[in-house]
Amino acid sequence: MLEIEVYKAQQRQVIEECVRILKPEGSICWEVGNYVTDGEIIPLDILLYECFKDQGMKMRNRIVWHFGPGLHCKKRFSGRYETINWFTKSDEYVFNLDPIRVPQKYPGKRHFKGPNRGKLSGNPKGKNPSDVWNIPNVKANHVEKTEHPCQFPVSLVQRLVLAMTNEDDLVLDPFMGIGTAVVAAVINGRRGAGAEVVERYYELAVERVKMALVGELRIRPDQPVYEPPPNSKLTMDLWEDQRS
Numbered sequence: 001m002l003e004i005e006v007y008k009a010q011q012r013q014v015i016e017e018c019v020r021i022l023k024p025e026g027s028i029c030w031e032v033g034n035y036v037t038d039g040e041i042i043p044l045d046i047l048l049y050e051c052f053k054d055q056g057m058k059m060r061n062r063i064v065w066h067f068g069p070g071l072h073c074k075k076r077f078s079g080r081y082e083t084i085n086w087f088t089k090s091d092e093y094v095f096n097l098d099p100i101r102v103p104q105k106y107p108g109k110r111h112f113k114g115p116n117r118g119k120l121s122g123n124p125k126g127k128n129p130s131d132v133w134n135i136p137n138v139k140a141n142h143v144e145k146t147e148h149p150c151q152f153p154v155s156l157v158q159r160l161v162l163a164m165t166n167e168d169d170l171v172l173d174p175f176m177g178i179g180t181a182v183v184a185a186v187i188n189g190r191r192g193a194g195a196e197v198v199e200r201y202y203e204l205a206v207e208r209v210k211m212a213l214v215g216e217l218r219i220r221p222d223q224p225v226y227e228p229p230p231n232s233k234l235t236m237d238l239w240e241d242q243r244s
């Protein structure tokens with residue numbers, strides 16, 4: 001069997017088990033990128049979509065997680081996103097928008113005509129974050145960086161936890177790594193559980209969760225990424241750095 005087919009068969013097994021134990025109002029979020037072979041990409045969400053549909057799951061969003069630093073490609077565009085594929089088991093699913101609203105671009109903007117003239121045009125609690133999220137990935141100088149090569153930022157998982165679960169709900173990550181999903185769960189009054197094959201990562205996960213529970217884990221807040229204006233000196237310096 002091809003490597004990619006082995007991967008799909010293993011993923012199918014885990015997906016089936018996750019669906020089996022999921023509560024009727026629960027959600028599954030499957031985060032994947034692209035498999036690259038000889039310069040060809042295979043989008044893993046396309047590959048795995050049928051594993052969810054075969055289980056009767058319904059897709060609610062395909063969230064694009066966009067991030068900055070990464071490998072520079074020479075013969076195709078450099079990859080700067082992965083996707084979070086959100087499925088629910090039923091139509092009665094939990095979705096809390098208020099806790100994950102993000103700041104309005106123009107918070108004080110008001111309607112200037114019509115029956116709502118003078119009233120705020122956007123929700124003062126903030127706007128829906130949309131299905132494209134710009135959150136830095138955890139690279140060398142990120143405050144959350146550990147020895148794990150591909151850990152998620154807490155704020156990425158936290159948005160999912162806050163939106164798709166209520167307090168005391170259980171968050172399970174079958175590919176737990178160093179426990180980011182469990183951390184995001186426990187700092188928000190949820191319960192967390194996970195599975196990890198590499199013992200060292202499991203140990204780190206336990207350590208991080210313990211630190212998170214006493215407020216000692218350093219976590220980057222979920223705040224907008226600073227983008228310098230296009231012609232600023234900083235932008236031009238970054239541009240030069242990237243070209244050299």
Ligand SMILES: C[S@@+](CC[C@H](N)C(=O)[O-])C[C@H]1O[C@@H](n2cnc3c(N)ncnc32)[C@H](O)[C@@H]1O
Pocket residue numbers: 148150151152153174175176177178179180181195196197198201
């Ligand atoms: C992309 S990483 C997850 C990182 C995690 N989201 C975090 O932020 O720490 C995937 C993890 O799944 C683990 N893994 C791979 N196959 C596994 C399996 N069959 N059962 C449990 N864990 C597995 C790997 O060791 C790796 O740490």
